[in-house]
Amino acid sequence: MPSYLEQQISYLVERNEEANGLILARPRDDDLVLQYMVLTNFREGVHLHADKKRAKVAQALLKRMSGCGYRTMHFHTHSNGTVGRAPQLATHFSRGDVEFYKQQSRKDPAFTALLVTPQKKLLYGLGGHVLAPGDSIFGAGEVRPILSALEIVLADRGLPFGTFVSLGMP
Numbered sequence: 808m809p810s811y812l813e814q815q816i817s818y819l820v821e822r823n824e825e826a827n828g829l830i831l832a833r834p835r836d837d838d839l840v841l842q843y844m845v846l847t848n849f850r851e852g853v854h855l856h857a858d859k860k861r862a863k864v865a866q867a868l869l870k871r872m873s874g875c876g877y878r879t880m881h882f883h884t885h886s887n888g889t890v891g892r893a894p895q896l897a898t899h900f901s902r903g904d905v906e907f908y909k910q911q912s913r914k915d916p917a918f919t920a921l922l923v924t925p926q927k928k929l930l931y932g933l934g935g936h937v938l939a940p941g942d943s944i945f946g947a948g949e950v951r952p953i954l955s956a957l958e959i960v961l962a963d964r965g966l967p968f969g970t971f972v973s974l975g976m977p
């Protein structure tokens with residue numbers, strides 16, 4: 808996991824709102840190199856579903872990037888706000904999370920997920936893999952094609968790039 812993603816995720820976890828997103832990752836040997844996250848929702852609540860507009864942007868981005876060898880990872884936080892309401896969620900997936908993951912794994916055996924809480928980062932669907940800092944195996948230039956594709960996807964929909972990639976919901 809590159810440090811800019813780590814920073815983005817730490818920021819999200821400190822908030823009251825919960826975040827939901829898709830991370831684009833590239834397989835390398837037996838590992839997955841996490842590269843870029845599209846937030847699909849960010850608001851207060853537990854068990855967030857993806858916001859429709861953002862989910863469509865994420866799907867369109869994946870379609871544009873398909874054939875480039877990316878895989879996706881489901882992402883969500885149990886933020887400070889979540890954990891304040893339900894302390895057990897600081898260290899565990901919720902029952903709803905596990906049900907959703909099982910359902911997704913039936914549709915796609917390669918389904919993977921990352922849950923981040925103020926205390927832990929939990930992976931689902933990756934066997935014995937652990938998260939490791941990955942700047943040394945990550946070229947900063949690799950994210951550029953993703954950003955260009957995202958710019959095109961947003962322009963097609965008349966959505967401003969800045970607003971979309973920041974936390975405000977367009």
Ligand SMILES: [Zn+2]
Pocket residue numbers: 854883884885900901904922
């Ligand atoms: Zn959850």
